Amino acid sequence: MDWDNLRYFLELSRAGKLTAAARRLGVDHTTVARRVQALEKSLDTQLFIRSAAGYQLTEAGRTLLPQAETMESACAVIEKSRTDPLDNLSGLVRIGATEGYGSMMLAPQLAELTRRYPNLGVDLLAVPRMVHLSRHEADIVITLERPERGPFIITKLTDYVLKLYASVGYLEQHPPIRTREDLRTHSFVSYIEDLLYSKELLYLDEIGKPHHVALRSTSILAQQEAAAAGAGVAILPAFSADSDPRLGRVLSDEIEFSRTFWMLMPIELKDLARMRATWDFLREMAERNRPRLMGAESC
Numbered sequence: 001m002d003w004d005n006l007r008y009f010l011e012l013s014r015a016g017k018l019t020a021a022a023r024r025l026g027v028d029h030t031t032v033a034r035r036v037q038a039l040e041k042s043l044d045t046q047l048f049i050r051s052a053a054g055y056q057l058t059e060a061g062r063t064l065l066p067q068a069e070t071m072e073s074a075c076a077v078i079e080k081s082r083t084d085p086l087d088n089l090s091g092l093v094r095i096g097a098t099e100g101y102g103s104m105m106l107a108p109q110l111a112e113l114t115r116r117y118p119n120l121g122v123d124l125l126a127v128p129r130m131v132h133l134s135r136h137e138a139d140i141v142i143t144l145e146r147p148e149r150g151p152f153i154i155t156k157l158t159d160y161v162l163k164l165y166a167s168v169g170y171l172e173q174h175p176p177i178r179t180r181e182d183l184r185t186h187s188f189v190s191y192i193e194d195l196l197y198s199k200e201l202l203y204l205d206e207i208g209k210p211h212h213v214a215l216r217s218t219s220i221l222a223q224q225e226a227a228a229a230g231a232g233v234a235i236l237p238a239f240s241a242d243s244d245p246r247l248g249r250v251l252s253d254e255i256e257f258s259r260t261f262w263m264l265m266p267i268e269l270k271d272l273a274r275m276r277a278t279w280d281f282l283r284e285m286a287e288r289n290r291p292r293l294m295g296a297e298s299c
Contacts, residue, residue, distance in 0.1 A: 002042070003075070006068045008035035009047060013065055014268065015136045016054035024139065026091045026121060073271065090119035091274045095282075096138035100220040101160075101261060102126025104240040105293075106142075109285045113278065120274060128218045130197045133266055139275060140282070141264045144200040152264045153279075158286040160293040162203065162257040164250035165241045170230040177233075177250050180207060187214035187232030189223045203235040203257055238295030256295070261286070 011021040012032060022029040040047050047061035057065065097106055103126045110122050123138075125131050131141050133152060142157060164183075177183060188210045191201055195218050204210070214232045217223050220240070227234035228246035235257060241247050263282060269275045286293070 002038070003071065005035045005039035005042070006071060008032050009039050009064070010068050010072060012036055012048065012055055013057055013061065018055070020136055023092050023094065023123065069268065089117040089274055089277055092121040092123065093140065093274055093278045094123040094125065094138045095140050095142070095278070096125040096127070096131025097142040098144060099126050099128040100237050100240050101142060103221060105289065113281050117277065128197070128220065133264055139265065139269055140278060142261050142282070143264065144198045144259060144261065146262045147264065151267045153267055153270050155263050155283070157261040157263040157283065158290065158293055159258060159260050160237060160239060161295045162235050162237050162259065163241070163252055163295060164233055164255055165227055165236050165247040166233045166250050167228050167230045167246055168248055170232065171248065180251070180254065183207065183233065184210050186210060187212050189213070189215045189226045189232045189234040192216045192218055200259055206257065207255060239289070239292050242292070242295060
């Protein structure tokens with residue numbers, strides 16, 4: 001039996017779709033199909049049922065799965081024993097993250113990761129919604145909420161802070177903001193509450209809702225652009241807004257919001273060299289950029 005064929009079987013069983021499995025393996029989807037068909041031929045049994053939803057394991061496939069995972073674990077142990085297991089690191093890693101952190105922090109950081117490992121491919125999903133490991137949308141996810149259950153490796157990546165910001169033009173044209181109470185008469189830029197993907201984004205509830213929300217968006221980057229253009233006061237992550245010269249802090253010493261990023265990975269991926277390298281890199285970058293994440297660099 002060809003072990004490589006089993007690798008393709010495992011990825012297809014986890015991803016459920018040829019294209020998703022192919023991305024993880026760094027090959028064309030036809031290669032995945034061909035390899036799985038070769039495995040089925042060698043075993044003289046059907047391992048998958050193809051449907052509109054994707055590829056589902058047959059009874060024979062479900063029987064083979066734990067045996068193949070045992071072989072995968074044994075290979076991982078052998079890989080760990082090599083002198084330098086990260087030599088020639090290759091394959092694809094897909095990372096899902098919140099839009100702000102993914103765009104403002106991860107995108108430039110991941111350029112360094114690809115320089116360290118030239119044969120590694122990285123997909124970055126920086127989107128204003130939850131990225132789901134259970135749906136195989138990503139291999140590693142950075143999220144605002146720690147899941148209560150699931151077959152995941154979970155770690156606290158970092159805390160970060162958000163503060164109030166407005167453009168210089170807006171502050172010059174409107175009454176001064178000296179206290180929390182003054183905020184109630186000002187226009188705000190915020191989220192569309194019925195489209196929030198996390199309760200952690202309900203910032204306005206913590207300071208009392210203003211009389212007027214001038215502009216709402218599902219995108220934190222759109223909110224930052226609107227605030228910079230003078231639409232109103234916005235609650236923005238310090239790691240993004242502090243570096244925007246168009247914005248200034250409002251009541252910086254009095255009002256601050258603290259949140260946490262959690263990092264998750266499916267347990268079955270933890271022994272893959274490319275996943276371990278990426279996981280460790282993301283933790284390294286979070287620690288290196290802690291002052292920026294905590295809003296300390298501009299103090």
